[in-house]
Amino acid sequence: MLVTEKRIIRPEETSERTLEEIGRRAKAAEPVLRIMGTTKKNEVLLHVADALIKEQNYILGKNAKDVEIAKENGMEPGMVDRLMLTKDRIAGMAEGIRQVAALPDPVGEVTSMKQRPNGLMIGWKKVPLGVIGMIYESRPNVTADAFSLCFKAGNVVILRGGSDAFLSNCAITKVIRTALAEKDIPEDAVQLIEDTSRETVKAFMQLNQYVDVLIPRGGAGLIRSVVENSRIPVIETGTGNCHIFVDESADFDMAIDIIFNAKTQRIGVCNACESLVIHEKIVDAFLPRLKARLDEKHVEMRGDEKACAAAEGLVKATEEDWGREYLDYILSVKTVKNIDEAIAHINRYNTGHSEAIVTKDYANAQKFLNEIDAAAVYVNASTRFTDGYEFGFGAEIGISTQKLHARGPMGLDALTSGKYIIYGNGQIR
Amino acid sequence: MLVTEKRIIRPEETSERTLEEIGRRAKAAEPVLRIMGTTKKNEVLLHVADALIKEQNYILGKNAKDVEIAKENGMEPGMVDRLMLTKDRIAGMAEGIRQVAALPDPVGEVTSMKQRPNGLMIGWKKVPLGVIGMIYESRPNVTADAFSLCFKAGNVVILRGGSDAFLSNCAITKVIRTALAEKDIPEDAVQLIEDTSRETVKAFMQLNQYVDVLIPRGGAGLIRSVVENSRIPVIETGTGNCHIFVDESADFDMAIDIIFNAKTQRIGVCNACESLVIHEKIVDAFLPRLKARLDEKHVEMRGDEKACAAAEGLVKATEEDWGREYLDYILSVKTVKNIDEAIAHINRYNTGHSEAIVTKDYANAQKFLNEIDAAAVYVNASTRFTDGYEFGFGAEIGISTQKLHARGPMGLDALTSGKYIIYGNGQIR
Numbered sequence: 001m002l003v004t005e006k007r008i009i010r011p012e013e014t015s016e017r018t019l020e021e022i023g024r025r026a027k028a029a030e031p032v033l034r035i036m037g038t039t040k041k042n043e044v045l046l047h048v049a050d051a052l053i054k055e056q057n058y059i060l061g062k063n064a065k066d067v068e069i070a071k072e073n074g075m076e077p078g079m080v081d082r083l084m085l086t087k088d089r090i091a092g093m094a095e096g097i098r099q100v101a102a103l104p105d106p107v108g109e110v111t112s113m114k115q116r117p118n119g120l121m122i123g124w125k126k127v128p129l130g131v132i133g134m135i136y137e138s139r140p141n142v143t144a145d146a147f148s149l150c151f152k153a154g155n156v157v158i159l160r161g162g163s164d165a166f167l168s169n170c171a172i173t174k175v176i177r178t179a180l181a182e183k184d185i186p187e188d189a190v191q192l193i194e195d196t197s198r199e200t201v202k203a204f205m206q207l208n209q210y211v212d213v214l215i216p217r218g219g220a221g222l223i224r225s226v227v228e229n230s231r232i233p234v235i236e237t238g239t240g241n242c243h244i245f246v247d248e249s250a251d252f253d254m255a256i257d258i259i260f261n262a263k264t265q266r267i268g269v270c271n272a273c274e275s276l277v278i279h280e281k282i283v284d285a286f287l288p289r290l291k292a293r294l295d296e297k298h299v300e301m302r303g304d305e306k307a308c309a310a311a312e313g314l315v316k317a318t319e320e321d322w323g324r325e326y327l328d329y330i331l332s333v334k335t336v337k338n339i340d341e342a343i344a345h346i347n348r349y350n351t352g353h354s355e356a357i358v359t360k361d362y363a364n365a366q367k368f369l370n371e372i373d374a375a376a377v378y379v380n381a382s383t384r385f386t387d388g389y390e391f392g393f394g395a396e397i398g399i400s401t402q403k404l405h406a407r408g409p410m411g412l413d414a415l416t417s418g419k420y421i422i423y424g425n426g427q428i429r
Numbered sequence: 430m431l432v433t434e435k436r437i438i439r440p441e442e443t444s445e446r447t448l449e450e451i452g453r454r455a456k457a458a459e460p461v462l463r464i465m466g467t468t469k470k471n472e473v474l475l476h477v478a479d480a481l482i483k484e485q486n487y488i489l490g491k492n493a494k495d496v497e498i499a500k501e502n503g504m505e506p507g508m509v510d511r512l513m514l515t516k517d518r519i520a521g522m523a524e525g526i527r528q529v530a531a532l533p534d535p536v537g538e539v540t541s542m543k544q545r546p547n548g549l550m551i552g553w554k555k556v557p558l559g560v561i562g563m564i565y566e567s568r569p570n571v572t573a574d575a576f577s578l579c580f581k582a583g584n585v586v587i588l589r590g591g592s593d594a595f596l597s598n599c600a601i602t603k604v605i606r607t608a609l610a611e612k613d614i615p616e617d618a619v620q621l622i623e624d625t626s627r628e629t630v631k632a633f634m635q636l637n638q639y640v641d642v643l644i645p646r647g648g649a650g651l652i653r654s655v656v657e658n659s660r661i662p663v664i665e666t667g668t669g670n671c672h673i674f675v676d677e678s679a680d681f682d683m684a685i686d687i688i689f690n691a692k693t694q695r696i697g698v699c700n701a702c703e704s705l706v707i708h709e710k711i712v713d714a715f716l717p718r719l720k721a722r723l724d725e726k727h728v729e730m731r732g733d734e735k736a737c738a739a740a741e742g743l744v745k746a747t748e749e750d751w752g753r754e755y756l757d758y759i760l761s762v763k764t765v766k767n768i769d770e771a772i773a774h775i776n777r778y779n780t781g782h783s784e785a786i787v788t789k790d791y792a793n794a795q796k797f798l799n800e801i802d803a804a805a806v807y808v809n810a811s812t813r814f815t816d817g818y819e820f821g822f823g824a825e826i827g828i829s830t831q832k833l834h835a836r837g838p839m840g841l842d843a844l845t846s847g848k849y850i851i852y853g854n855g856q857i858r
């Protein structure tokens with residue numbers, strides 16, 4: 001029996017595969033997926049969606065056990081809700097897979113083909129990344145999402161879900177693997193690492209001979225651990241200390257609507273606003289009106305000296321507040337002399353996610369777009385739009401906050417690489 | 430005094446900056462480079478090129494000391510030649526910088542801009558990567574090359590050259606920094622790590638709060654060490670176990686010319702051919718003719734059983750040979766039953782660099798292009814073309830053998846990232 005962080009896994013639930021074997025099986029499945037046609041991939045995805053519905057009672061039964069164990073372990077109700085599956089949520093998972101089937105396949109597109117003076121024709125063709133490792137936390141629907149996106153882009157995926165959702169993830173993976181086998185596709189196109197211990201996840205991050213890229217999805221602690229320990233190239237996702245700068249010329253009503261939306265529409269997400277930067281010339285007139293609106297949702301505001309003087313009821317911010325991703329009804333407020341100070345402050349404390357300016361001034365709008373260093377930079381809109389669906393990608397595997405390979409919301413394209421294809425007729429150097 | 434691997438560095442040659450300070454200085458210079466216009470960047474590059482010529486006697490003097498120490502340490506003549514600078518080689522470095530100045534600037538291009546149903550205009554704009562770390566071995570001209578490419582794409586660069594070229598690298602960096610200061614550009618746009626000890630290079634790889642990407646250039650050992658130790662995202666470059674598959678239908682003369690070129694034109698480069706794969710139906714007719722041609726350059730051939738039987742003078746290959754990058758006048762020879770076996774063999778042993786097929790068969794050409802997993806896949810041409818200049822990029826910072834971010838020869842485009850710029854008029858979710 002394997003003992004993981006909080007639970008004991010019964011042998012009948014595990015395949016007892018070693019990581020090495022999981023890696024080898026993934027590599028063996030890779031060539032099949034690499035050259036699979038779009039029609040076949042879509043047919044398989046639709047079959048998997050149907051299988052999830054057909055086997056929903058099996059999945060719900062396993063999920064109920066996860067929920068039971070989580071409650072026994074004293075998990076918070078909000079977290080239990082994220083863990084829990086229902087018929088509706090399984091239908092949502094299946095619908096998500098059908099939507100992925102309907103998306104255009106990025107693989108195989110030759111995005112350029114040029115002739116060199118020596119007659120060589122050199123083209124760049126999109127190809128799958130290969131084997132993708134996903135490390136994620138409690139929500140079991142990520143299991144189906146990650147599989148469908150990786151599969152559509154021709155990739156094999158190795159999943160390592162959180163221990164809380166262990167039985168649910170096993171069940172979902174089993175249903176998907178069975179459906180794959182029914183369509184004569186290697187089951188190992190998706191594998192779940194069944195030992196959720198910290199040692200095993202660390203060993204997984206060393207598997208660079210088998211895994212081409214690792215995508216962690218979860219809290220800041222998980223992502224830091226992956227970046228520090230992985231030998232596999234990582235795409236960092238997630239943490240968002242997002243700012244909104246209210247410029248001197250801002251339309252107050254627009255600024256208040258945008259801030260209210262970005263702060264309170266959903267507090268636990270990475271594109272929520274965590275910090276305001278306000279031009280000092282308008283802070284006295286603007287802040288009391290904003291405070292009144294945010295009071296509707298009992299948002300705590302933590303301000304610098306000028307902000308605290310401008311409206312009643314603000315708490316004094318400490319240096320630490322400027323770098324915090326609260327994920328809560330809390331907002332820090334910094335006043336600045338001009339847009340240069342605003343940009344310097346944001347570029348110092350942001351996490352490279354989403355930043356917005358509210359302004360009527362053309363030059364300041366352009367300056368902000370040019371000089372802010374982040375994945376998504378907005379003029380006069382809520383930071384909440386940084387999302388694969390909102391950007392029109394049809395799906396999202398995460399939001400990259402690094403600069404290599406992909407930046408911002410990652411759709412199917414981010415799950416591809418490319419290769420040069422060269423047509424010659426005997427050329428030598 | 431700092432003691433590095435083989436030498437003592439005199440205090441007057443070092444700035445005694447800590448890595449932490451180097452990182453902070455790089456980050457401080459980054460915003461200036463991020464928004465610098467193309468005209469200014471080109472003006473600065475041309476000034477740097479002139480400065481290298483003007484200060485050539487200073488650089489040659491320091492290089493002569495490096496060469497003297499290297500000879501005392503018993504360095505091989507071939508390596509000493511790579512280390513040595515001459516007036517012609519400095520002129521070549523300056524000319525390289527002028528060519529980079531003449532290349533189009535990738536930064537600032539908005540490659541797409543689409544309107545969403547809610548009216549948001551979402552564009553993707555190319556931006557610099559930020560701070561690039563380069564770790565490289567003995568050739569001092571890489572110092573000037575890496576600076577010019579990084580600078581043209583708006584990036585700050587931190588260089589860690591080999592200890593053998595220490596004084597040359599210091600001198601070149603000093604000349605560049607002085608030239609930058611003369612044009613009112615932060616000198617810290619380029620910094621050299623002056624402590625070349627192994628501990629310091631390992632500590633450098635942990636500097637992920639300051640460095641956005643690390644590009645190692647050198648032998649397999651260096652690259653493995655970087656991949657294993659770095660917390661900074663790495664672009665792997667270099668190792669090439671490149672194959673040429675001679676299909677049943679190949680034109681023998683074409684195949685022999687291509688193999689002769691790919692194996693012998695330059696043996697020490699990553700795009701040289703290291704292994705042949707030959708269709709067994711033609712091996713008896715083909716191999717003796719090929720052997721006669723390769724004998725001109727005394728190439729040692731190591732074959733499997735059928736290859737050894739097909740021509741005289743082959744050495745028996747071991748399992749190890751299939752994975753070797755010889756970088757020498759040695760070639761392994763594997764016979765196969767058909768193209769599927771050829772593709773499987775190549776995909777198993779290659780390093781993801783460059784692979785070629787010589788064939789007259791349309792279906793086999795397409796199959797090889799589709800199914801081989803490598804950065805560059807050729808039909809009827811020498812693998813030696815995998816190179817930034819040959820591909821028409823005008824310059825090259827290295828050849829990526831990984832699938833993330835960049836694959837194959839990396840020009841200026843590979844030194845950029847992007848960001849989403851979003852124009853709104855009050856949109857909220």
